[in-house]
Amino acid sequence: MLLTLTEENYLKAIYHLSEDGSTVVSTNAIADKIETKASSVTDMLKKLAEKNLITHIKYKGVTLTETGRRTAINIVRKHRLWEVFLVEKLNFSWDEVHDVAEQLEHIKSPKLIKELDAFLEFPTHDPHGDPIPNANGKIKQTKKIILSNAQNNINYACVGVIDSSSEFLKYLDKHNISIGTSLKVIDKEKFDLSMTIVIGDKTMVMSQAITSNIYVKAHNGQ
Amino acid sequence: MLLTLTEENYLKAIYHLSEDGSTVVSTNAIADKIETKASSVTDMLKKLAEKNLITHIKYKGVTLTETGRRTAINIVRKHRLWEVFLVEKLNFSWDEVHDVAEQLEHIKSPKLIKELDAFLEFPTHDPHGDPIPNANGKIKQTKKIILSNAQNNINYACVGVIDSSSEFLKYLDKHNISIGTSLKVIDKEKFDLSMTIVIGDKTMVMSQAITSNIYVKAHNGQ
DNA sequence: AATTAATTTTAGACTAATCTAAAAATATAT
DNA sequence: ATATATTTTTAGATTAGTCTAAAATTAATT
Ligand SMILES: [Mn+2]
Ligand SMILES: [Mn+2]
Ligand SMILES: [Mn+2]
Ligand SMILES: [Mn+2]
Numbered sequence: 001m002l003l004t005l006t007e008e009n010y011l012k013a014i015y016h017l018s019e020d021g022s023t024v025v026s027t028n029a030i031a032d033k034i035e036t037k038a039s040s041v042t043d044m045l046k047k048l049a050e051k052n053l054i055t056h057i058k059y060k061g062v063t064l065t066e067t068g069r070r071t072a073i074n075i076v077r078k079h080r081l082w083e084v085f086l087v088e089k090l091n092f093s094w095d096e097v098h099d100v101a102e103q104l105e106h107i108k109s110p111k112l113i114k115e116l117d118a119f120l121e122f123p124t125h126d127p128h129g130d131p132i133p134n135a136n137g138k139i140k141q142t143k144k145i146i147l148s149n150a151q152n153n154i155n156y157a158c159v160g161v162i163d164s165s166s167e168f169l170k171y172l173d174k175h176n177i178s179i180g181t182s183l184k185v186i187d188k189e190k191f192d193l194s195m196t197i198v199i200g201d202k203t204m205v206m207s208q209a210i211t212s213n214i215y216v217k218a219h220n221g222q
Numbered sequence: 223m224l225l226t227l228t229e230e231n232y233l234k235a236i237y238h239l240s241e242d243g244s245t246v247v248s249t250n251a252i253a254d255k256i257e258t259k260a261s262s263v264t265d266m267l268k269k270l271a272e273k274n275l276i277t278h279i280k281y282k283g284v285t286l287t288e289t290g291r292r293t294a295i296n297i298v299r300k301h302r303l304w305e306v307f308l309v310e311k312l313n314f315s316w317d318e319v320h321d322v323a324e325q326l327e328h329i330k331s332p333k334l335i336k337e338l339d340a341f342l343e344f345p346t347h348d349p350h351g352d353p354i355p356n357a358n359g360k361i362k363q364t365k366k367i368i369l370s371n372a373q374n375n376i377n378y379a380c381v382g383v384i385d386s387s388s389e390f391l392k393y394l395d396k397h398n399i400s401i402g403t404s405l406k407v408i409d410k411e412k413f414d415l416s417m418t419i420v421i422g423d424k425t426m427v428m429s430q431a432i433t434s435n436i437y438v439k440a441h442n443g444q
Numbered sequence: 445a446a447t448t449a450a451t452t453t454t455a456g457a458c459t460a461a462t463c464t465a466a467a468a469a470t471a472t473a474t
Numbered sequence: 475a476t477a478t479a480t481t482t483t484t485a486g487a488t489t490a491g492t493c494t495a496a497a498a499t500t501a502a503t504t
Contacts, residue, residue: 006461027482040462042483047460059469059482090337100331107329109322115312228491249452262492264453269490281452281499 001051001067005106008075009034010044011053012105014064015072020139024061070137077133079105080126081116087127088120094127094178095169128169129160129179129215148193148211152185156216163213172214175204182219223273223289227328230297231256232266233275234327236286237294242361246283292359299355301327302348303338309349310342316349316400317391350391351382351401351437370415370433372407379404382437390435397426404441 003011013033017025027045031038049056053068064072082104086092092100114135117123124140125131133139144159158181161168172178177199186203187196193208225233235255239247249267253260271278275290286294304326308314314322336357339345346362347353355361366381380403383390394400399421408425409418415430 004460028480036461037463038482039464039484043461086334089341090334092333092337096333100329100334103329103331104326107322107325109325111314111318112308112312112322115314119311226490250450258491259493260452261454261494265491 003071006044007048007051007053008071008106010041010048011064011068011072012075012079014054014062015069015076018062018064021064021069021072024063026061030062073133073137073139075105077135077137078107078113080130080132081113081120081123083126083128084120084123084132085116088123093169093173095164095166095173097127098164125160125179127179128164129158142217144215144217146212147183147185147206147214147216148195148208150185150195150211150216152188155182155184155219157182157219158214159217160215161213162215168213171210175199177214183216225293228266229270229273229275230293230328232263232270233286233290233294234297234301236276236284237291237298240284240286243286243291243294246285248283252284295355295359295361297327299357299359300329300335302352302354303335303342303345305348305350306342306345306354307338310345315391315395317386317388317395319349320386347382347401349401350386351380364439366437366439368434369405369407369428369436369438370417370430372417372433372438374407374410377404377406377441378438379441380436381439383435384437385435393432394436397421399436405438 010030013030014025015021017029017033027038027041030041030045034041045054045056045062048054048068052065053071055063055065079101082101083097086097086100087094117135123132131139131141142159146162147156147158150156158177158179160179161172177183181199184198185195186198189195193211195206195211197204197206232252235252236247237243239251239255249260249263252263252267256263267276267278267284270276270290274287275293277285277287301323304323305319308319308322309316339357345354353361353363364381368384369378369380372378380399380401382401383394399405403421406420407417408420411417415433417428417433419426419428
């Protein structure tokens, strides 16, 4: 089915809001995400329901159909592959890629994505650590935790971010934190939940505003 | 100024029809090229004139303004750079690139094009032999002639095509003719204007339908 | 020069996507 | 349980881009 750019953006928004398509999403949540009005969302929901991409129960909420979910995942796949391309091949930094990828994700050409994937040597994660769905829509979820919930004196590696705003990513760059960076919590302050963290040979304190936006996973040795 | 995808397509069409912006273009010519109706074209011409991208004299025709020309050339630049990318990096053949480039040319990101240009090592021509305007809009025109006007027993190199339809490009592929191929006319038939041509160690006859769609330039030695 | 033909523009209607304002339904609080 | 607040949907309008049919202009023929 041929979808407009706008329809694709709605599907992707619903997909992200529904946590990979598993929960019900509200009209207002979509309006917030797309930065549009609730009435516009209602109009679009009718169109998407008509095309069997979503199930919409009036006043109750929206879920993606299997077709809708597959379509959304494919857009996410394209978005993340393009982000890898921009960082790996065109010298973009990880805080610059999102807006361009928002445009590139709508280019329609199966061959283009197939070849891009191969050209990038089949990457599994985008520059922010988010997993790239494979051509069949399968997503390899790594069991990650939020840094603010990490335990003391265990080795972790940074595997992703929650806030991927340019401001936050620049903060991380400034402190030499990126995907793969090893870190260890040596203290957590009970008063403000700030953490003392060792990164390489440096020790720094991170506020909860920071630690609640970084994903880590247990990092065996090295 | 922010232009819509449609406005960009109109500007590019006018640019191509006006031979690099130098001649007057008719409403019907644009309608044919864009595959739309003349009345739709008239509507759009009003918008583009309003934005000072074209000069439109009612019933007389259209010319690009300097701003319009610059804008059109930038779209052509992006189109051709993406075509090079698709062929050089993603294994597209020269007859497959056009439709995808039609989409990619509208991606808005100066950095993207700057970096893509560098990544491709500043190509000067697209896969069909058309020159790629530089970042300032300058186009290096090679003095080329149409093969059907070539003289006998002079060495030429193929430098471009006029018809870049998939059908024609596949014909050329089949006979191992591509940009850079050396060839020599050894006879031209007066009756049907067909030519006998030597390509490498093979000799073949080309009808006028073929020879009138190939650009060549004199090829010194080799 | 007058008639016919072709081109171009206008008038009015349509779809996609959006908005504001008002109505309907659901949720929350007393 | 009733009143109030919030969320969601409808109604009606707007803009971009397109279309058909008719009118206006220009070009080509007799
Ligand atoms: Mn992104
Ligand atoms: Mn990302
Ligand atoms: Mn092309
Ligand atoms: Mn080309």
